[in-house]
Amino acid sequence: MPKARRSNDWGFPRWRGYGSSREATNVRICDRHGCDEPGDCPAPKAPNSPERWMFCQRHAAEYNQKWDYFEGLDKAEKEQRAKAERSENAGYAEAQHYGWGGSGDGSRSADEMRALDILELEADADFATIKKAWREKAKTVHPDVKPGDAEAAAEFQKLQVAYEVLKVAEERREWKG
Structure with missing residues (x-):
């Protein structure tokens, strides 16, 4: 009966050669x-x-x-597909409170991104920058500055909604953190 040979790695398997018998991978x-x-x-x-x-x-x-x-989809098909995806992803929305982050790490919703586009800001803008941009833009189209201008009033309303979306999101992040 042949005698068992002791390895030279003194019981440390990491000292043995890794994959020396494997072939190259494509x-x-x-x-x-x-x-x-x-x-x-x-x-x-x-x-x-x-x-x-x-x-x-x-x-x-x-x-x-x-x-x-x-x-390539018409407006009705786009809405239908977007609605289907929102309903399929509803479980992820319920788990938003487990998120880690602040802005710029992929934690912004589609609504927040649209609001940032309206304010012409980047995705990683902090709330102070958001507030400053909103004030500057709102001052130019405010109904007191341009009374009777329906287009300016619509733009002001759009800016207000964008700011509210971002404000609520910021409050939610502060409440979580």
């Missing part, structure tokens, strides 16, 4: 011309198509930047 390269990064992010070639481009993370973000999920 890595798909990014489909963007001239890029040599690994392409591990799939991106659809066309709406409702099973074919995918494989991009690196940087080029996938560039490709998806202007992607419009609702492209």
Whole structure:
């Protein structure tokens, strides 16, 4: 009977060679011309198509930047699909109080993002910046400044709603934190 041989790693398995008997793995390269990064992010070639481009993370973000999920749908179909998605994602909305964050970390809702667009601000704007931008814009179209101007009144109302959306969101974040 052969004698059991003791290994040289003194009981520390991490000292043994890792994957010395494994073969090389194939890595798909990014489909963007001239890029040599690994392409591990799939991106659809066309709406409702099973074919995918494989991009690196940087080029996938560039490709998806202007992607419009609702492209080619008429207004009624867009509303129907958006409503279906809101109802499917309702469970996530219920769990918003478990979120970690402040602004700029992906925690802003679509309504908040639209309100920031109205105020012409970036997604990571803090509330002091929001308040300052709202005041500056509201002063130019306030009904006291432009009495009888229906267009200015509508713009003022839009600014008011945008500010209220952002104010409520900020209060909710302060209440959570």
